[in-house]
Amino acid sequence: MVAENIQNIRENIAKTCFRLGRDPQSVELIAVSKTFGSHHINEALASGIHDFGENYVQELLEKKAGLEGKNVRWHFIGHLQSNKIKYLIDWIYLIQSVDSESVAAEIQKRAQSADKTMNVLVEVNTSEEATKFGVKPNAALGLIKKIALYPNINLKGLMTIGPFTDTKDESRDAFKLLRTIFEEANRSGFLKGPMTILSMGMTHDYEIAIEEGSTMIRIGTAIFGSRTQQ
Ligand SMILES: *Cc1c(COP(=O)(O)O)cnc(C)c1O
Numbered sequence: 514m515v516a517e518n519i520q521n522i523r524e525n526i527a528k529t530c531f532r533l534g535r536d537p538q539s540v541e542l543i544a545v546s547k548t549f550g551s552h553h554i555n556e557a558l559a560s561g562i563h564d565f566g567e568n569y570v571q572e573l574l575e576k577k578a579g580l581e582g583k584n585v586r587w588h589f590i591g592h593l594q595s596n597k598i599k600y601l602i603d604w605i606y607l608i609q610s611v612d613s614e615s616v617a618a619e620i621q622k623r624a625q626s627a628d629k630t631m632n633v634l635v636e637v638n639t640s641e642e643a644t645k646f647g648v649k650p651n652a653a654l655g656l657i658k659k660i661a662l663y664p665n666i667n668l669k670g671l672m673t674i675g676p677f678t679d680t681k682d683e684s685r686d687a688f689k690l691l692r693t694i695f696e697e698a699n700r701s702g703f704l705k706g707p708m709t710i711l712s713m714g715m716t717h718d719y720e721i722a723i724e725e726g727s728t729m730i731r732i733g734t735a736i737f738g739s740r741t742q743q
Pocket of ligand 1: 568590591674715717731733734
């Protein structure tokens, strides 16, 4: 089932990109494996997926241990507490959910001690839903500017979770807003180098996100099925 689901999503990405005149390779597919175990992850690996997203540090540490030696790049996409960063810093591929100065400062400190540069995205709460994490859109540039000054952080782009709605216009507005902030930051001259990743689009809205310029979609349900918890 997982293989078939991945095949369907790849076809949808290709169709959407074809319609837009975009290269399908310009959209990276991240499998969001939260609540699913190594059996599911191995199925996705067999279909050629190597990027996996997780929301909880403890769950991620357990899964990582069970998949040691496999060719997996782990993305952290959940709300990150400063005191958990030390568990991730040595091996996580991309932290997608940086939304405060304090989290960024802790990443800088830990990355410096580990003598490495950490790849991050800034998460923006584009729909301003109170239940969501992410920096507010009007504070995003300020945070991006501060993060750009940290020598051990490589700011690769922005991430957002679209609104929990079936109204396509609302999703589109949120993605347009993220792209506007992205372009503004890239034009600003205060980044070390241009950001390249726009991480937006989930099961219910990834085609709209691709239309609005997404370069990375994070898909859980459409790959692994619906989650019973969380
Ligand atoms: C759970 C989650 C996803 C995947 O959501 P689906 O709707 O199952 O595709 C993507 N991004 C984040 C940040 C998530 O928490």
